[in-house]
Amino acid sequence: MRYIPNAENDWGEMLQAIGFKRLEDLINILPEPLRLKEALDLPSPLAEMELVQHLLSLSEGKKMISFLGAGAYDHFIPAVVDHVLRKSEFYTAYTPYQPEVSQGTLQAIFEFQTLICQLTGMEVANASVYDGASAVAEGVLMAQRLKGRKKCFLARSVHPESRIVTRTYTHPWALELKEIPYTAEGSTDLNALRNQIDGETSAVVLQQPNFFGCLEDLEEAAAIAHAQGALLIVAVVEPLSLALLQPPGLLGADIVVGEGQSFGNALSFGGPYVGFFASKESFLRAMPGRLVGETVDREGRRGFVLAVATREQHIRREKATSNICTNQALCALAVLVYLATLGKEGLKELARINFSKCEYAKKRLGELGRLRFSGPTFNEFVVTLDQDPQFILPKLLQQGIIGGFPLKKFYPEMEREVLVCITEKNSRENIDRWVEVLGNVLKEAK
Amino acid sequence: MNFPKDLNYSKEHEWTKAKDGYALVGITDYAQDKLGSIVFVELPVAGKNFKKGDVLVTVDSVKAVAEVYAPVSGQVEEINESLRDNPELINRDAYGQGWMVKLKMDDPSELSSLLSSEAYQAFVAQEEAKG
Numbered sequence: 001m002r003y004i005p006n007a008e009n010d011w012g013e014m015l016q017a018i019g020f021k022r023l024e025d026l027i028n029i030l031p032e033p034l035r036l037k038e039a040l041d042l043p044s045p046l047a048e049m050e051l052v053q054h055l056l057s058l059s060e061g062k063k064m065i066s067f068l069g070a071g072a073y074d075h076f077i078p079a080v081v082d083h084v085l086r087k088s089e090f091y092t093a094y095t096p097y098q099p100e101v102s103q104g105t106l107q108a109i110f111e112f113q114t115l116i117c118q119l120t121g122m123e124v125a126n127a128s129v130y131d132g133a134s135a136v137a138e139g140v141l142m143a144q145r146l147k148g149r150k151k152c153f154l155a156r157s158v159h160p161e162s163r164i165v166t167r168t169y170t171h172p173w174a175l176e177l178k179e180i181p182y183t184a185e186g187s188t189d190l191n192a193l194r195n196q197i198d199g200e201t202s203a204v205v206l207q208q209p210n211f212f213g214c215l216e217d218l219e220e221a222a223a224i225a226h227a228q229g230a231l232l233i234v235a236v237v238e239p240l241s242l243a244l245l246q247p248p249g250l251l252g253a254d255i256v257v258g259e260g261q262s263f264g265n266a267l268s269f270g271g272p273y274v275g276f277f278a279s280k281e282s283f284l285r286a287m288p289g290r291l292v293g294e295t296v297d298r299e300g301r302r303g304f305v306l307a308v309a310t311r312e313q314h315i316r317r318e319k320a321t322s323n324i325c326t327n328q329a330l331c332a333l334a335v336l337v338y339l340a341t342l343g344k345e346g347l348k349e350l351a352r353i354n355f356s357k358c359e360y361a362k363k364r365l366g367e368l369g370r371l372r373f374s375g376p377t378f379n380e381f382v383v384t385l386d387q388d389p390q391f392i393l394p395k396l397l398q399q400g401i402i403g404g405f406p407l408k409k410f411y412p413e414m415e416r417e418v419l420v421c422i423t424e425k426n427s428r429e430n431i432d433r434w435v436e437v438l439g440n441v442l443k444e445a446k
Numbered sequence: 447m448n449f450p451k452d453l454n455y456s457k458e459h460e461w462t463k464a465k466d467g468y469a470l471v472g473i474t475d476y477a478q479d480k481l482g483s484i485v486f487v488e489l490p491v492a493g494k495n496f497k498k499g500d501v502l503v504t505v506d507s508v509k510a511v512a513e514v515y516a517p518v519s520g521q522v523e524e525i526n527e528s529l530r531d532n533p534e535l536i537n538r539d540a541y542g543q544g545w546m547v548k549l550k551m552d553d554p555s556e557l558s559s560l561l562s563s564e565a566y567q568a569f570v571a572q573e574e575a576k577g
Binding site for chain 2: 285310311315316319
């Protein structure tokens with residue numbers, strides 16, 4: 001990114017202002033022998049991420065290569081994100097109840113909502129919720145409020161922690177939460193859903209891409225859900241995928257929720273992260289959480305205010321749409337600054353880089369016959385090892401490689417499976433090294 | 447404050463206008479005045495049954511949300527669709543264009559438990575005196 005751009009025109013204008021035609025005329029007063037004739041002996045310029053990685057490589061301490069994803073994604077965060085977050089106007093601000101003194105915070109939240117709508121293909125988004133998992137739970141509760149039905153289907157390929165949180169969160173409502181199995185391709189078994197869904201179902205929850213990294217047929221799932229008068233809730237845990245995939249809103253989703261960590265928020269050992277929540281305008285009154293709206297003041301100037309607050313707990317008490325009426329303002333701001341920095345094309349390009357690198361890694365492992373699922377993926381996939389990952393992964397770790405996430409913890413049937421994530425931070429050399437070390441470790445373990 | 451003679455009233459500030467086994471239901475002039483500008487009305491679906499005292503309608507004003515309770519038991523025959531886009535009709539004309547639901551009454555004798563115009567007016571005066 002060029003923060004101090006000087007176009008050729010600028011040079012010309014500046015020279016003209018001081019009475020010179022060419023740059024050479026300006027430096028003519030320097031004696032000839034003192035002038036450097038050739039270009040400086042410097043390596044080629046680096047992008048911000050490359051420069052940061054170079055500086056880190058010069059620093060001391062153990063360097064690790066990570067292939068962990070599973071709901072938390074290691075993306076490069078441009079320095080400008082933290083720079084904006086550290087403005088005290090943002091990080092010390094509390095709930096912007098008074099619009100006359102909170103326009104900056106309110107505008108940032110409004111823009112966050114707008115970008116979430118654009119990415120998800122939905123009509124309204126709230127000011128953010130705690131994290132991706134509680135966003136799923138809030139979506140399930142909203143569907144129950146709208147439909148007055150107790151049954152809800154959650155695909156087994158939805159992030160296991162989202163399902164656990166949903167179970168805990170909805171416990172007092174005594175909902176009937178049912179699971180849908182996955183197929184050999186790694187996507188949700190929609191035939192199983194079709195056979196089990198009925199008129200008592202309020203919602204079907206799918207994750208896109210799902211926990212195994214595979215893509216779901218949202219259009220078909222929406223048709224099955226809608227045929228029974230149920231809603232389709234789509235959870236997005238790696239929102240970078242939205243820059244490459246069709247927005248869930250265009251494929252029939254009624255509620256789109258997700259985790260925004262991927263956009264400008266550091267891994268930070270698991271939090272704080274930021275959930276997003278989007279839906280259709282006709283469901284606006286049933287939505288949980290805080291919303292910022294655009295308006296005009298009495299002089300007709302554009303401004304922002306908290307809107308539709310009568311659904312919230314401080315007014316509706318026990319009848320509120322959610323008992324959480326706050327949001328993750330600072331983390332949502334990081335999302336906003338990150339997205340604004342990358343821009344529409346930058347985000348698409350980044351998504352393509354993630355996809356391509358992941359396809360490369362899949363090809364390398366596919367040659368070894370180690371891919372568990374055959375379905376299309378974005379930047380994550382499942383690898384089958386010959387031995388228990390409990391023995392293999394520590395050996396990789398000794399060589400500075402965090403090899404992936406063992407799935408047995410949440411899927412007892414996946415004793416030898418490891419979930420692997422590839423982002424822009426994994427260079428081709430690192431991917432090759434990981435494949436090579438993994439091959440050696442597996443050979444030795446035999 | 448307006449208290450039409452031909453209506454029945456509840457202590458929850460609903461009015462009922464009964465005719466041929468049906469009852470039109472809305473909120474009183476006093477209620478709309480207390481709520482302030484009404485911005486949204488959540489109406490029930492036609493065909494649904496309500497017992498006297500059930501939450502029939504939810505009204506959002508700029509500063510509060512209020513429940514409207516069914517003053518008599520019955521089935522929803524019709525709802526005032528124009529309130530979806532023009533909820534302010536309740537502020538403007540609480541007893542006319544601001545009607546909310548038409549109920550087919552299960553038991554018209556329930557009407558006798560409601561208040562007359564005079565009794566409701568006295569009740570409101572009492573409430574106001576309490577502050």
